Amino acid sequence: MTDISLHHxxxxxxxxxxxxxxxxxxxxxxxxxxxxxxxxxxxSPEIQPGYVLRVSAADGGxxxxxxxxxxxxxxxxxxxxxxxxxxxxxxxxxxDAPPPExxxxxxxxxxxLEADLDxxxxxxxxxxVAAWAWLESPNG
Numbered sequence: 001m002t003d004i005s006l007h008h009x010x011x012x013x014x015x016x017x018x019x020x021x022x023x024x025x026x027x028x029x030x031x032x033x034x035x036x037x038x039x040x041x042x043x044s045p046e047i048q049p050g051y052v053l054r055v056s057a058a059d060g061g062x063x064x065x066x067x068x069x070x071x072x073x074x075x076x077x078x079x080x081x082x083x084x085x086x087x088x089x090x091x092x093x094x095x096d097a098p099p100p101e102x103x104x105x106x107x108x109x110x111x112x113l114e115a116d117l118d119x120x121x122x123x124x125x126x127x128x129v130a131a132w133a134w135l136e137s138p139n140g
Contacts, residue, residue: 007104033133105131
C-alpha cells in the first residue's frame with residue numbers, strides 16, 4: 001500500500017513539504033480530532049497548556065486558529081480536502097502562488113508568534129496532525 005501524503009505549506013516562509021500520513025500517529029490524530037470536534041461545537045479546547053483551538057468548517061475545508069489569551073492568535077491553518085473548495089480557501093489566504101493539488105494544509109503565521117518561540121517548535125507538527133485529523137473525519 002502506498003502511503004498517502006498532503007502538501008504542507010507555510011505561507012509566510014515559503015516552506016513546502018510533503019507530509020505522509022505515516023509520520024503522524026493514530027493516537028495523535030484521534031486526540032486532535034476530538035479537539036477539533038469540541039471547537040466545532042463552540043468550545044475552545046486547550047491543545048497545550050495556555051493554547052486554545054478555534055475551528056470553522058466549510059464543505060470539506062477547515063480553518064483553524066491556535067491562540068493564547070496573552071498574545072492572541074499565533075497561526076491559522078487551513079485544510080482543503082478536494083479541488084472543489086481548494087481555490088476558495090486558497091484565495092482566502094491571500095497567497096500569491098497557485099494552490100497545490102489537494103489535499104493540502106496551508107499555515108499563516110502571525111506576528112505574535114515571534115514572542116512565543118516555544119510554540120513555534122510544536123506548531124508545525126500540530127498543524128500536520130490537525131490536517132490529517134480533519135481529512136479523516138466525517139467533516140473532511
